[in-house]
Every structure is written in structure tokens, then in C-alpha cells.
Amino acid sequence: MNRPAGNALGKVFSAAGISRRDFLGFCATLAAAYALPASSVGAIAAALEKAPRTSVIWLSFQECTGCTESLTRSHTPSIEGLILEQLSLDYHHTLQAASGEAAERARDESMRINAGKYLLVVDGSVPLGNPGYSTIAGVSNVDMLMETAKGAAAVIAVGTCAAYGGLPAAQPNPTGAVPVSRLVRDRPVINVPGCPPIPVAITGVLAHFLTFRSLPELDDRGRPKIFYGESIHDRCYRRPFYDQGKFADSFDDEGARKGWCLFKLGCKGPVTHNACATTKWNNGVSFPIQSGHGCLGCSEPDFWDAGSFYKALSMPVTPVRKAVAGAAAAGAAVGAAVAFANRAKKTAAKAAHEAVKVEDLTKKS
Amino acid sequence: MSGLELLTWGRGPGLVLALGLCIFGVILRFAEILALGRRADLALPRPNSPGSGWRTMLTRSLPPPGMLRRAPLTYLGGYVFHIGMAVAVFLFVPHIELFRGLLGLHWPGLPNPLVDIASIAAIVALLALLVGRLVDPVKRLLTTTGDWLAWALTFAPLVTGYAAYHHVFEDYTLTLAMHILSVELLVVVLPFSKLFHAFSLFLARWYNGEISGRKGVAS
Structure with missing residues (x-):
């Protein structure tokens, strides 16, 4: 997994048999996705070709591995898949060959060698209810996240669990699951939600980082606008x-x-x-x-x-009939009380009524 | 609270609360009105005019002779607004789905562009009625705070619904949530304001027609 850092992507593509035409096609797609002019395709290609392989540490917390499945099942040899493959993926529970202490050593080593430069990808939410709910090599998810995020250039929260808490955070949220952005405050966090997210959304963010050394424009939910800008x-x-x-x-x-x-x-x-x-x-x-x-x-x-998956967006998400029946009964009860009070008032007014006599009209005050 | 959370609240607890308060208010008001009672009319009807109340329900929806010419804005604005709003409320498919969810009843809807035209007509009519009310010194004098409030509460669901459908604002989810919440606010205020006429209208007309008929001025 741990590859030398100086190996530029251009060489990797050539070695993998990706033609120049395909590569430029991919760059053109990226340029279109980011709404850049056609003239920028060459710049993107040049940047990608020269880009040293960025070290990536991928942490999986309370997740189902669907996000990784989504990526790895992207068609081979798709360039999107290749970019991910050819990044220096130094640590990934599911994909790495090493296990146990060797795996953890790979993470420590990568963090040390690439301090401040590596990308941290997280899938899964982080449980705060009890550190024992989810641990890796005896380290709680929250501790591992905070330790790894410290030296990261940026954090990419992949999948809805990492981005927003997802299924583990669904009511009643038994593990106290929180998204990455709730914990990591001093590093740029980009959300790539979806259950799972579309592969190109992840690779698009990575490619943006490799090309521009920055993260793409985000919406108010921390998502890249290019992929999540429209409904x-x-x-x-x-x-x-x-x-x-x-x-x-x-x-x-x-x-x-x-x-x-x-x-x-x-x-x-x-x-x-x-x-x-x-x-x-x-x-x-x-x-x-x-x-x-x-x-x-x-x-x-x-x-x-947000309610049943099979109920129209305009339909109620909770039953209303009981509440409405209760309200109707309450209305009838209060109405009866008001009616009773009105009747009593009327009767009292009738009883207090004094007939006007002729003397009253002629009386001089 | 995010737009989706607000929307989910509006489709859940907010809806229950709004409908509960509305039903409570409607039953209360009807109980209050009906329990007031009327003194028995011992006189013979003059003349005997069966169905006067039922006829009045319809005839009061038509302008008396000459009135359309005298107050065109009031009548035409009123018609356009009420019909437009009824089309938007009852013939827009997502709204019909709401009724299906609440009552189990559903019916065919109209294509969205037609509902859109009806909504725009209702919005324009409401604006025209507002301007007419502001410009006419007599109407302005007669208008109470409750009337301004009723206008605003009726206008809000129409304009937020329009904004949601046309994506006037970037955050569609929040706009939709605002639309639903504005409807819920309207529904809550409805039984406790002049807007209660939506429920009392036909009963009141029937009573007026019936009692007038007995007194010799049948419709």
C-alpha cells in the first residue's frame, strides 16, 4: 500500500495502459463538471500528470462498507477508479493487505512522513455515547479521528454516515453518533454524502485537490456544488x-x-x-x-x-387521526362548557330584567 | 434546524398540532354558535317558502343587480382569488396526496401549469384587493388589524407555494418547509378569525335565507 511519493500520476496512467486520448477525455469531463473553460483542459492534464501521488488515509467507523463497495465496483479500468487506486492509499481496513499492528504501523508511518499533506477520507459516523461502541486496534473512533485529522491537509467525509451521521444517527441514535464535521474543526472538511455516494463525486473531489491543491466550492451542507448543486x-x-x-x-x-x-x-x-x-x-x-x-x-x-420512503413528500409523516379525534372531543367539551356559560348568562339576564313602568318613564331624576 | 428537519417537523408534529388546533377551534366555534339557540318563531311563515335557505346559499355568491358595476374589483377580485385558490388547494396533485394521507380520499388533479396559472391569478387578485383596500378611504377605515392579518396569512401560503414550485429561492427544501408551515399557521388561525367563514359560510347563508323566507323576503 505504501508507495514512494515522487511517482507522478502521468507515469502511473501510462503504465496502466491508459491512452492519452482517454486521459484528456477525463480531464475534459472534469473541466465541464467544474464549469471551467475548454482551454483549462490542458492545464488540468498537465497538473494531473505532474501531481505527485498524494497519500490517503481512509478511516472506516460506524459504516457498512457500502461506500467502499461503491468505489471498488466502479468499472475497471475506469479512470475514476484508477485515480483512486493510484493514489497512495496508505491505510484502508477493507482494501489493505496488512492487518493488526502492521496495518496500524502503516497509518502511523504515513502520518509521520506526509504530515500536513495527506488526505484523510472517513466513512462512517463516530459514536460519542461510549468509546467502546466502535474501536479499531483498541482505539476509539473519536480518538483515532482526532489523531489522524491533526496532520491532514483536508478531511473528506465520504457517505452520509460520515457527512451527517446517517443511519447510525437515526432516532433514537443509540450510540450517540455524530458526523465528522462536528468533531474536526481546524481542518477543511468536505462532505461527499450518499448511501453510498457516486464514485465520480469522490474521485472528482480528489482530482480537484490534485489539480488545484484546494477543495472545490461547497454548498451550505459542506458538499461540492458541482455534484450536489441541483436536485x-x-x-x-x-x-x-x-x-x-x-x-x-x-x-x-x-x-x-x-x-x-x-x-x-x-x-x-x-x-x-x-x-x-x-x-x-x-x-x-x-x-x-x-x-x-x-x-x-x-x-x-x-x-x-424524514418519514416513510413510500409516502409522497406532501403526505403526513406521523399519524394524525388520534390527535384530531382528541382535538375534536376537546373542542366539543369546551364548546359545551361555553354554551352552558352563555345559557347561564342569558338566564341570569332574563331573571334580572326589570319591566319598565309608566312611572319610570315619567320619573324626574 | 436544517430545511429538511423543518420540513419533516412540518409534515409531522407541526401538522398534528395545526390540525388539532384547527379542529378544536372549528368544533368549539360551531358548538358556541349553535348552542346560542333562537327564540321559537310562533308566527306563521309569510309566505310559506320552502328551500329559501338552500337557494340563498347559491344566490349570495352572485352579485346583486348593479353591484358588479359599482364594485368590480371587490367582486371580480373575490371570484378570481377564491376560484384560483380552490384550484391550487384541491387540484394540485401533491395537495391531493395530502388529502389522501389525511382522509383516505383522492381525486384526479390538473397538470401543473394550469394549477400554476390559477395560483398566479389568486396571488394577483389578492394583491389587487389589498391595493383596493388601501386606496379606498372607506374600506381602509373599516379594516381592522384582524383583516390585515387574515390577508397576510392567506397570501403567505400562495406566495411560498409559488416560490417553491418555481424555485425562486436556492433552497427548495426550506422554501417548501416555509410553504407547509405557512399553511399550518393559516389553519391554526382560521377558526379564530374572520377566515372561519370558510366553514360557517353555508350555514350562515342557509339560516339567513330561511329566516328571511319566513318573514316574507324569500330568495
Whole structure:
């Protein structure tokens, strides 16, 4: 895993049999993604070719390995995958060959040699409820994160768990799970959420760092705007059906077969920011909505607690009938009390009524 | 609190709270009104005019002769606003889904551009009615704080709904949350303000028509 640092990416690409055309194509894609002019393609290519392989330490905390799965199952030899592969991935539980003390030594060594320069990638949330909930080599997640983040050039929180707490932080959050950004305050943290995130979103951030030595522009949720700047709904190929009022009412009705909008079936595309609808998955083959299932909203904070995946966005997330029945009963009870008070007032007024006599009218005060 | 958290609150506890207060208020107001009672009318009806109350429900929705010419803004603005809002509330598919979630009832909706036109018409009508109220010294004098509040509370869901649909603001989720919360605020205030006419309208018209009919001025 630990490779010498001076090996530039250009050489790695050549050695891996990636053609110049493919490489420039990738640079052009990056330039387009970052909304840069075509003239910048050459600059990106030059920067990438000369970029020394940056050391990456990848820490996995309370996670399911889905984020790593997502990356490793990107098609081979995709350039996105290759970039990740050819980064000096010095520590990664799932991918590294070493284990036990040797693995931990690799992390220590990388932190020492590349102090202040390495990238720290984290997937999974960090439990604060009890240090024993999740440990690696006897070290609690929070301690390992803080120790490793100290010398990192930047921290990339990959996946919704690392970015926002994700599933472990769902109510009632039994482990006291928190996102990376809650703990790391003195280093730039970039969130690449998704359950899992799209591979190119991760590699795009890495490529940006390699090219410009800085992180891309982020939104107010700490996500790179280029991948998370637009909602799934706005980029969805089924959007015209939404506007026409054509919806699937079930997963196997005529509407579903015709590919109509999945809003009624609980699609959270309107409130979800991600690039699924444009970059798609499995090398651009498809994405959940194209496969006939609504968006779950997995790249948004607290998406697990945002109501049923199968209820339309405008539907209640909690039952209301009992509360409404209770309110109606209370209204009737208070109404009856008010009516009773009004009646009593009326009766009292009637009893206190004095008939006007002729003497009263002629009486001189 | 993020936009999604606010939205989820609006779709959950906020909705329960708003609907609970609304139903509480509506039942309370009706109980109060109906329990007031009326003294028995011992006189014979003059003339006997069955159905006067029911007819009045409809005829009061039409301008009396000459009034449309005298107060076009009031009548036309009122029609456009009420019809536009009814279309937006009851024929926009996401709203129908809300009713399905609450009542189990649903019906076909309209394509979004048509609902959009109706919403814009309602917004313009409300603005025109506001201007008319501000410009006319008599109306301004008659307007109470409750009226201004009722206008604002009715306007807010329309304008936030428009903003959400057209992505006027960058944060769609927050705009949608604001839309839902503004509706909930309206729903809470509704039974305790002049807006209660949404519920009492037909009962009041029926009573007026019926009692007037008995007194010889049947509709």
C-alpha cells in the first residue's frame, strides 16, 4: 500500500495502459463538471500528470462498507477508479493487505512522513455515547479521528454516515453518533454524502485537490456544488411527467410501466441534491428512478428520519387521526362548557330584567 | 434546524398540532354558535317558502343587480382569488396526496401549469384587493388589524407555494418547509378569525335565507 511519493500520476496512467486520448477525455469531463473553460483542459492534464501521488488515509467507523463497495465496483479500468487506486492509499481496513499492528504501523508511518499533506477520507459516523461502541486496534473512533485529522491537509467525509451521521444517527441514535464535521474543526472538511455516494463525486473531489491543491466550492451542507448543486427532481428525465400531472400510483400500474413520475410513490427527488440523475450509476447505466424506484433522499442529512420512503413528500409523516379525534372531543367539551356559560348568562339576564313602568318613564331624576 | 428537519417537523408534529388546533377551534366555534339557540318563531311563515335557505346559499355568491358595476374589483377580485385558490388547494396533485394521507380520499388533479396559472391569478387578485383596500378611504377605515392579518396569512401560503414550485429561492427544501408551515399557521388561525367563514359560510347563508323566507323576503 505504501508507495514512494515522487511517482507522478502521468507515469502511473501510462503504465496502466491508459491512452492519452482517454486521459484528456477525463480531464475534459472534469473541466465541464467544474464549469471551467475548454482551454483549462490542458492545464488540468498537465497538473494531473505532474501531481505527485498524494497519500490517503481512509478511516472506516460506524459504516457498512457500502461506500467502499461503491468505489471498488466502479468499472475497471475506469479512470475514476484508477485515480483512486493510484493514489497512495496508505491505510484502508477493507482494501489493505496488512492487518493488526502492521496495518496500524502503516497509518502511523504515513502520518509521520506526509504530515500536513495527506488526505484523510472517513466513512462512517463516530459514536460519542461510549468509546467502546466502535474501536479499531483498541482505539476509539473519536480518538483515532482526532489523531489522524491533526496532520491532514483536508478531511473528506465520504457517505452520509460520515457527512451527517446517517443511519447510525437515526432516532433514537443509540450510540450517540455524530458526523465528522462536528468533531474536526481546524481542518477543511468536505462532505461527499450518499448511501453510498457516486464514485465520480469522490474521485472528482480528489482530482480537484490534485489539480488545484484546494477543495472545490461547497454548498451550505459542506458538499461540492458541482455534484450536489441541483436536485434530483430538477434533473430527472421523468420531470416532464410531474409537470403534466402524470404519476405512477403503484409500482406495477400503467403509469409505472410508462415511466411516469414516482412522486406519489414517495420519491424524494425534489428535496434531494445529488448527481444521480446526470452521472447515473454503474458507468452511466441507470439510477434508482430509472430503475422504477423513487429517490430515498440518501444524500440529505437525517433522511432516515424524514418519514416513510413510500409516502409522497406532501403526505403526513406521523399519524394524525388520534390527535384530531382528541382535538375534536376537546373542542366539543369546551364548546359545551361555553354554551352552558352563555345559557347561564342569558338566564341570569332574563331573571334580572326589570319591566319598565309608566312611572319610570315619567320619573324626574 | 436544517430545511429538511423543518420540513419533516412540518409534515409531522407541526401538522398534528395545526390540525388539532384547527379542529378544536372549528368544533368549539360551531358548538358556541349553535348552542346560542333562537327564540321559537310562533308566527306563521309569510309566505310559506320552502328551500329559501338552500337557494340563498347559491344566490349570495352572485352579485346583486348593479353591484358588479359599482364594485368590480371587490367582486371580480373575490371570484378570481377564491376560484384560483380552490384550484391550487384541491387540484394540485401533491395537495391531493395530502388529502389522501389525511382522509383516505383522492381525486384526479390538473397538470401543473394550469394549477400554476390559477395560483398566479389568486396571488394577483389578492394583491389587487389589498391595493383596493388601501386606496379606498372607506374600506381602509373599516379594516381592522384582524383583516390585515387574515390577508397576510392567506397570501403567505400562495406566495411560498409559488416560490417553491418555481424555485425562486436556492433552497427548495426550506422554501417548501416555509410553504407547509405557512399553511399550518393559516389553519391554526382560521377558526379564530374572520377566515372561519370558510366553514360557517353555508350555514350562515342557509339560516339567513330561511329566516328571511319566513318573514316574507324569500330568495
